[in-house]
Amino acid sequence: MNQAIGVIDSGVGGLTVAHELMRQLPKEKLIYLGDTARCPYGPRSKEEVQQFTWEMVAFLLKKDIKMLVIACNTATAFTLNDLQEKLDIPVIGVIQPGARAAIKVTNNTHIGVIGTEGTIKSEAYKEALKKINEEIRVYPLACPLLVPMVEKGIIAGAEAQAVVAASLAPLEEFKQMDTLILGCTHYPLLKDTIQHAIGEQVTIISSSEETARETSTILDVHHLLNNEDQLPIHQFYTTGELVMFNKIAKSIFKDHKSEMLKIEKATLPMNQGA
C-alpha cells in the first residue's frame, strides 16, 4: 500500500503534524495541502469551514491517497463525522487523539484545552473527552492571538513569551489542572514557551504528536503501512504565498533534506472562480 497519506490544514499549522508523521512513519509518503490563502479558519462560520475543507479533500482525492489526516482542529470540529461517513478511506482528525492521550496521562481528570475561537466554541474537545469519561473536568480557553503570531513566524523571544503568558493567564485559577491539550496544530511550535508559562507540573499534550501516533495505529490495523524500502519524497501544496510557506516549512523540517520536500502552489475551485 504505497500510496500517500493526505494531510489538510488551514495553513502552516498542520506542518507540525506532517513533521511528526515523517518522524514517526519515515517510510510513508505525504501529500499536504495548506489553505494559507484563506487562513485562519478559527473565526470562520461552520458552513465556510465545511465548504473550504471539502474543496481541499476533493483536491487530494485526485492524487490517490490511502488515508486522510485533518491536521486542523477547526476543520476537525466541523467536518470529521461527515468525512468519515462519506469517504471510502480512513479519516482521522486532530481532536480525538489529543483527547485520548490526555485521558491516558491525567492523574486527577482535570484537563485544560487551548485552541482557536472556532475550536473552543465548537466544544469538540469537551465532547470527545466526555464521550469517553463523564467525570473529566474540562477547562477550555480560546487563544485567538497565537495563530496569527505563529503565521508571522514569531515562535520564541520576548514578544512570544508576553503574548503566550497573557493568553494563558485565565488558566491560573484552575490549580488542579494536571494536563493541558494543545488544541491547535500551530501551538506545538510554541510548546517550550507554553510549558514555561504554565509550569512544569502540567503535562502538555501535543495533538500533532498524538495524531501521528494514531495514524500509525490506523494504517497498521487496516494493513495500509508502506512496505517499500525507498525513502519517500513528500509533496506540499499551498493556496497562498510560496515564500512565507517555504520559510516556515524549512524551519519546521530543518532535520530533513530539502530534496525530500517538493513545495508547489495549488489552486482550489474558489480561487479559480475569483
Add this chain to the structure above:
Amino acid sequence: MNQAIGVIDSGVGGLTVAHELMRQLPKEKLIYLGDTARCPYGPRSKEEVQQFTWEMVAFLLKKDIKMLVIACNTATAFTLNDLQEKLDIPVIGVIQPGARAAIKVTNNTHIGVIGTEGTIKSEAYKEALKKINEEIRVYPLACPLLVPMVEKGIIAGAEAQAVVAASLAPLEEFKQMDTLILGCTHYPLLKDTIQHAIGEQVTIISSSEETARETSTILDVHHLLNNEDQLPIHQFYTTGELVMFNKIAKSIFKDHKSEMLKIEKATLPMNQGA
C-alpha cells in the same frame, strides 16, 4: 454497542491492561480470562501457546464480545496475525502499541525491550519497530525471573529490587538507549523498581497503558464505544486458583469498588479432558 471488550492473558499480568482499560475507558465493560493454571506461557512452544490462546478465544466468543485484547506479549507474538485474519471483530495485541509509543517518544531511535524468553526469542518487538522504521536500534533482553516473582505477589522491597537489578544488568552497556519498552504485561507492577534500576534518563513505555489507549482509538474508529451511562460490572475468569487470583486482582484494582468486579473459575477444554 454495549457489548463487552474481551481480554485474555496467560495469568494475572493482563490485569494491568484491564486496569488501564477501566481507567481510560470507564464506560466499557470487560470480560477477562486469565489462564493461570497454565501460566507462564513464556517458556512454552509456539504451537502450545497458539492452542491455549484459541481455547481462551473460543471461551470469550461465546460471551458475545465486540473486540478482543490479547493482553499477553507471548500470545500476541504467536497468534495476533492469525486472530486478526480469522475473527470478525477488531483484535489488538500488546506489542504494536508499545512499539508505536516508543517510536513516538524516542529522541535518538535507541530502544530497549524487556520481556519473557518467548517474547524476546520471537523478535516480535524488533519486527514491529523495524516495520515502521528501519533505523531503530533495538536492544532486546529476556528477563525470565520477573514473571514468576510477580505471580508470587513480590512487586516491591529488597528482593524485588535485587532481582530486577540483576535482570537488567546487561542493558548497562547500551548507554545510548533513551527508551525502554516493558514488553510483558506483568512488568508495569514493577515499574518504579525498574525505573530506579535503569535510571531517570530512560523513558519507560508500559505496553498496558498504550494498549488501553489504542483500544480506545480502535473502538472510536469502528463506532463501537459504549454510549450507556451506567457504570459497568466487570467479569473476571481464571483457570487456576481463585484465592491467589483474587489477592492479586484486589491489589491491582484497589481504586475500584469490589461490587464492580465479579471473579469466577473458568474451565477450558483442556482442563475438562484431564
